[in-house]
Amino acid sequence: MDSELLNKVTWKIPNALALIGSASGEEWNGMTASWVTQLSMEPVLIGVGVDNKAITHRLISDGGSFSVNLWPSDDTRVFVKFSKPAEQENGSLNGRPVHRGMTGAPIFDESLAWLECEVRQSIDLGTHTLFIGEVVDAGVNDDEPRAAAMSDTRMKYGGVKRGGH
């Protein structure tokens, strides 16, 4: 298959955009992710595709949980910042306040809504692992704004693997 064509078409898939929170002990991280979707209604399962080389991959594997944080569509700068390993300070990641959820995963105080998931299955698919988590806690901080999606930005993710990745 032609890589350029594969990129062109896969980049057209409308995707969500969220911050994934993860933790192992005292080590926390937040990561921009577009491969996020619900996978079952009973139980309510959420799937996230995570690069096997990402810090988040190690933290979800060790910690056994993750959070999905939805963000207002008019504040997408946050996703640029969290596409590199996050700087962890006292109670914040990249300066954004977080608190520990019931599973230990960090939850962003500024998210408009969030889900906390306990990993039930993880499937290594190649470059990425599909972590499937059951929702164990959830909250809404602000019911008004629309949640950000990939199409609110000019960013792209997916397609074929590039050199050096």
Ligand SMILES: Cc1cc2nc3c(=O)[nH]c(=O)nc-3n(C[C@H](O)[C@H](O)[C@H](O)COP(=O)(O)O)c2cc1C
């Ligand atoms: C718009 C956008 C969407 C992304 N979506 C994903 C994704 O779904 N899964 C993933 O593993 N990395 C995704 N990334 C890349 C990660 O945010 C980036 O590689 C991050 O540095 C890796 O996370 P780490 O801090 O856990 O190492 C995306 C990046 C951008 C800019």
